Amino acid sequence: MSASRDLELAGRGVAPGAPQLLAYLLLGTAFGVVLAKSEVLSWFRIQEMFRFQAFRMYGIIGSAVAVAGLSLAILRSVGARALDGQPIEVPPKALGRGYRYWIGGGLFGIGWALTGACPGPLFALVGAGQGVFAVAALSALVGTWVYGWLRPHLPH
Amino acid sequence: MGPLARPWPWFVAGPLIGLFVPVLLLVGNRLFGISGSLRAACAALVPGRVEYFQYDWRRLGSWNLAFLAGVVLGGFVAARFIGIPDIVLSPRTEATLAGLGIHDLHGLVPREVFSWAFLLTVRGFVSVVVGGFLVGFGTAYAGGCTSGHAISGLADRQLASLVAVAGFFAGGLFATHALLPLVLGGLR
Numbered sequence: 001m002s003a004s005r006d007l008e009l010a011g012r013g014v015a016p017g018a019p020q021l022l023a024y025l026l027l028g029t030a031f032g033v034v035l036a037k038s039e040v041l042s043w044f045r046i047q048e049m050f051r052f053q054a055f056r057m058y059g060i061i062g063s064a065v066a067v068a069g070l071s072l073a074i075l076r077s078v079g080a081r082a083l084d085g086q087p088i089e090v091p092p093k094a095l096g097r098g099y100r101y102w103i104g105g106g107l108f109g110i111g112w113a114l115t116g117a118c119p120g121p122l123f124a125l126v127g128a129g130q131g132v133f134a135v136a137a138l139s140a141l142v143g144t145w146v147y148g149w150l151r152p153h154l155p156h
Numbered sequence: 157m158g159p160l161a162r163p164w165p166w167f168v169a170g171p172l173i174g175l176f177v178p179v180l181l182l183v184g185n186r187l188f189g190i191s192g193s194l195r196a197a198c199a200a201l202v203p204g205r206v207e208y209f210q211y212d213w214r215r216l217g218s219w220n221l222a223f224l225a226g227v228v229l230g231g232f233v234a235a236r237f238i239g240i241p242d243i244v245l246s247p248r249t250e251a252t253l254a255g256l257g258i259h260d261l262h263g264l265v266p267r268e269v270f271s272w273a274f275l276l277t278v279r280g281f282v283s284v285v286v287g288g289f290l291v292g293f294g295t296a297y298a299g300g301c302t303s304g305h306a307i308s309g310l311a312d313r314q315l316a317s318l319v320a321v322a323g324f325f326a327g328g329l330f331a332t333h334a335l336l337p338l339v340l341g342g343l344r
Contacts, residue, residue: 032230109327143292
């Protein structure tokens with residue numbers, strides 16, 4: 001079925017070893033620091049964004065997309081390869097009938113406004129000492145599990 | 157306060173976030189995204205008999221788990237060694253939140269909602285437990301979150317990601333304007 005054509009798993013290569021995992025750990029640490037110092041993990045900032053009362057969040061997301069897009073264009077035009085020598089590959093996201101994007105996206109949006117955090121910030125907040133977000137992060141894991149369980153019955 | 161300790165301006169923070177896309181591709185051909193780590197965590201810990209979690213998470217998802225552990229560590233490093241000052245909000249947002257009963261603007265999140273003492277109130281439970289559930293359910297359903305769709309997907313000009321981001325905002329606006337006044341009702 002097309003619903004289970006699992007494009008998110010279109011990754012390649014072998015299982016990363018300890019040195020690679022350490023590199024991902026350090027990159028994640030850098031990302032957590034940026035999430036905190038950009039203040040995107042603050043419920044207050046998310047409220048400001050959803051009420052269109054400040055430019056900051058839009059500036060952050062917009063400039064992130066611009067830099068990521070420009071980088072992708074450069075990597076493609078020079079035919080860049082990953083460290084393992086494989087050509088760089090970005091799996092496409094099939095639109096299909098699109099149900100999963102607007103229904104799933106809408107449900108996430110509600111959760112984003114209620115918690116004030118998307119998945120990265122949920123976990124960064126725990127590290128930043130907001131202990132109660134461990135409950136929110138655990139609840140997010142339960143949510144993902146329940147999605148996996150219901151997946152065969154949901155429109156995609 | 158040194159420049160690192162102050163909040164980083166949007167034109168520094170945004171480009172830094174965007175750079176994770178090329179760096180992760182170059183390091184290991186991985187597409188930047190956080191919500192995949194929730195799936196990897198389920199696959200590693202409690203796959204059950206659910207087909208969605210029957211995949212080779214060591215090959216395809218262990219990087220997500222290492223990255224996610226780093227995100228927690230990064231939050232700790234920022235709070236402990238760099239400093240996260242109180243948020244300086246737009247005065248309009250301060251006024252709006254005051255109207256909703258939120259007056260304590262110290263810290264990263266309103267403590268009248270997000271603290272152990274209020275977890276089992278309506279506002280605490282809906283914000284933390286129900287909200288967290290919807291984050292995990294919705295991002296898995298949509299196949300990505302702010303990083304996977306709004307950053308990686310839009311940067312790659314994927315139509316599916318644009319639909320997803322429109323969904324994020326529709327849901328967020330609905331929750332902010334229709335649900336939040338009800339959820340925070342106990343504060344007034």
